[in-house]
Amino acid sequence: MSTAIERFDDKARDAFDRMGQNEVYEGELLRHRVYTRFLHWMVALFFFLALFTGFGIYMPWLFRWFTPIFGGGPLARAMHPWFGLGFVVFFALQMLNWIQPMTWTAADTKWIRNLRSTVSGKEKQDPPDTGFFNGGQKAQFWEIVGGSVVFLITGIILWKGARTFGCWPVAISYILHDISAVIMLGGIFIHIYLSTIGEPGTFQAMIRGAVSEAWAWTFHPAWYKEVTGRDPVQACEEARKRGQIAKQ
Amino acid sequence: MSDRKTLQIKQISGHSGPSPGFDMQRDAEVCKLIDTTICIGCKACEVACVEWNDMPFSPTTFDNTYQTMPATRWNFWNLIKFNEHQREDGTIQWLMRKDQCMHCADPGCLRACPADGAIVQYTNGIVDFQQENCIGCEYCVSGCPYDIPKFNPATKKVYKCTLCSDRVGGGLEPACIKACPTGCLKFGTKDDMKYIAEERAKQLRENFGFEKAGVYDPQSIGGTHVVYVLHDAENPERYGGLPRNPVIPWSYTVWKWLFKPVLGTFALFGLVGVLFHYVTVGPRLPQPQPPLKDSTPREKEI
Ligand code: HEM
Ligand code: SF4
Ligand code: SF4
Numbered sequence: 001m002s003t004a005i006e007r008f009d010d011k012a013r014d015a016f017d018r019m020g021q022n023e024v025y026e027g028e029l030l031r032h033r034v035y036t037r038f039l040h041w042m043v044a045l046f047f048f049l050a051l052f053t054g055f056g057i058y059m060p061w062l063f064r065w066f067t068p069i070f071g072g073g074p075l076a077r078a079m080h081p082w083f084g085l086g087f088v089v090f091f092a093l094q095m096l097n098w099i100q101p102m103t104w105t106a107a108d109t110k111w112i113r114n115l116r117s118t119v120s121g122k123e124k125q126d127p128p129d130t131g132f133f134n135g136g137q138k139a140q141f142w143e144i145v146g147g148s149v150v151f152l153i154t155g156i157i158l159w160k161g162a163r164t165f166g167c168w169p170v171a172i173s174y175i176l177h178d179i180s181a182v183i184m185l186g187g188i189f190i191h192i193y194l195s196t197i198g199e200p201g202t203f204q205a206m207i208r209g210a211v212s213e214a215w216a217w218t219f220h221p222a223w224y225k226e227v228t229g230r231d232p233v234q235a236c237e238e239a240r241k242r243g244q245i246a247k248q
Numbered sequence: 249m250s251d252r253k254t255l256q257i258k259q260i261s262g263h264s265g266p267s268p269g270f271d272m273q274r275d276a277e278v279c280k281l282i283d284t285t286i287c288i289g290c291k292a293c294e295v296a297c298v299e300w301n302d303m304p305f306s307p308t309t310f311d312n313t314y315q316t317m318p319a320t321r322w323n324f325w326n327l328i329k330f331n332e333h334q335r336e337d338g339t340i341q342w343l344m345r346k347d348q349c350m351h352c353a354d355p356g357c358l359r360a361c362p363a364d365g366a367i368v369q370y371t372n373g374i375v376d377f378q379q380e381n382c383i384g385c386e387y388c389v390s391g392c393p394y395d396i397p398k399f400n401p402a403t404k405k406v407y408k409c410t411l412c413s414d415r416v417g418g419g420l421e422p423a424c425i426k427a428c429p430t431g432c433l434k435f436g437t438k439d440d441m442k443y444i445a446e447e448r449a450k451q452l453r454e455n456f457g458f459e460k461a462g463v464y465d466p467q468s469i470g471g472t473h474v475v476y477v478l479h480d481a482e483n484p485e486r487y488g489g490l491p492r493n494p495v496i497p498w499s500y501t502v503w504k505w506l507f508k509p510v511l512g513t514f515a516l517f518g519l520v521g522v523l524f525h526y527v528t529v530g531p532r533l534p535q536p537q538p539p540l541k542d543s544t545p546r547e548k549e550i
Binding site: 056 | 262263264360362363364366381382383384385386387389390391393395403404405497499500502503507508511512514515517518519521522525526529530531532533534535536537538
């Protein structure tokens with residue numbers, strides 16, 4: 001089973017690499033291939049489409065000025081489930097694509113425990129055992145996996161409505177659907193912040209697919225070591241001695 | 249239309265703040281009385297409803313009963329439900345009930361609706377859908393204990409009986425009342441209709457041997473502005489599925505007036521939080537970052 005998934009993923013990755021390209025310059029490492037980037041932006045696109053049409057249903061009085069972008073309240077309502085479905089489908093593919101690097105390890109638990117000093121900016125570099133994804137990224141990933149399952153189940157109940165499922169399942173589904181949306185939205189704010197201005201140099205990982213070596217040894221030391229074979233702390237020290245300031 | 253008797257709004261769906269004009273003047277609560285013991289199933293009210301509300305023709309559905317169609321539709325708000333009930337002695341009792349919106353005092357549809365102004369309740373008790381504000385989410389369907397709001401896929405909005413608010417606002421009775429040939433339908437103030445209904449139920453109990461005769465005005469939703477006289481008030485389900493104790497899922501109130509604002513604020517904290525982080529702690533830069541200047545109040549780092 002898992003091998004079938006791997007074969008599918010490999011085929012998809014290769015196919016997308018033939019369509020697009022991964023530009024890696026001197027002093028950079030390849031982080032996300034075309035397939036991953038494509039999926040990520042499809043997920044983000046459908047997430048925001050579903051989010052904004054969802055706002056119109058969540059509090060129409062607040063978003064009365066907003067839904068006309070989607071052709072008015074009723075049309076926004078009619079399109080919302082399809083956007084949601086698009087999100088779930090693309091994220092499901094992304095999940096298959098990422099399930100291996102997203103596997104939870106002891107280092108991640110440690111990373112989460114250490115969250116406070118990371119957030120307060122005291123720690124300039126991530127702990128040396130931080131791999132391809134850190135604990136926070138994995139937590140967000142699995143939150144979205146769980147959230148998508150809740151979205152899908154409650155969404156179908158809301159879509160087909162009380163006449164198919166009865167009043168109570170629908171009434172409860174609203175609440176769960178909303179909670180799931182709000183948790184995910186809160187997480188996305190943090191996600192967008194960190195991947196753009198919060199940790200400069202990250203954004204290009206999802207655009208060109210490549211990151212600077214300095215970015216890699218700073219935020220994902222274990223991954224840096226894995227792909228280059230060099231020691232991240234030492235590499236950083238050497239760069240400092242050369243008086244080189246990290247490219248972003 | 250008389251000038252004073254325009255409809256006064258009591259409640260508005262999804263609306264924050266008071267309803268404009270509420271309590272400006274007191275209106276008598278109106279009520280439709282349906283005496284199922286007199287109904288002959290002639291369907292005159294069905295026709296009158298379709299005609300007054302200018303509804304497009306829709307084909308009927310024959311399902312081996314006398315009913316025009318199995319359930320009300322977005323363009324068919326008034327349906328006589330026919331039921332053959334077998335008594336214990338084997339004889340048949342033919343029950344007919346006019347099914348339409350009950351204009352509940354505590355309307356589940358309005359409670360569930362998220363759209364500002366898509367459903368309003370007037371002080372006279374009429375619950376009316378304002379289609380221009382409806383977004384077609386069909387939440388009202390799940391809030392209604394009587395399965396009344398119906399979705400029109402063409403307009404993507406929901407429709408139901410208005411208790412002829414347009415006629416009542418002008419001082420007329422609803423169209424179905426005007427059409428009824430037997431006096432089974434009556435219209436007036438809630439107090440008057442309740443009185444007549446109770447009198448009739450008493451008459452049925454005392455003079456006609458219907459010991460369980462009574463009035464259907466369920467208190468679990470604060471009563472309705474359509475009340476029935478039933479031969480057997482203990483088994484309202486017999487009359488085409490009239491719920492004995494209609495309930496509105498409590499989650500609606502919690503969800504709309506507590507969860508939504510709280511959760512919305514919660515999500516907003518994410519945004520505020522990251523902005524706050526950026527201006528206080530600042531970004532984490534790839535190392536080595538440029539050395540800090542001596543003059544900064546912070547300890548010289550590295
Ligand atoms: C404009 C909005 C967004 C930007 C700028 C953005 C940017 C990025 C970047 C740069 C990465 C790579 C991080 C790395 O390589 O370490 C990433 C990863 C990821 N993105 Fe986004 N993203 C956005 C929206 C979204 C949305 C809406 C979702 C899903 C609902 C999402 C889900 C993910 C996940 C699960 C990952 C992998 C784990 C992680 O890095 O947290 N992203 N994103
Ligand atoms: S019967 Fe249904 S549609 Fe009519 S007022 Fe009550 S809850 Fe609303
Ligand atoms: S479908 Fe019903 S709940 Fe939804 S906006 Fe229209 S009236 Fe309100």
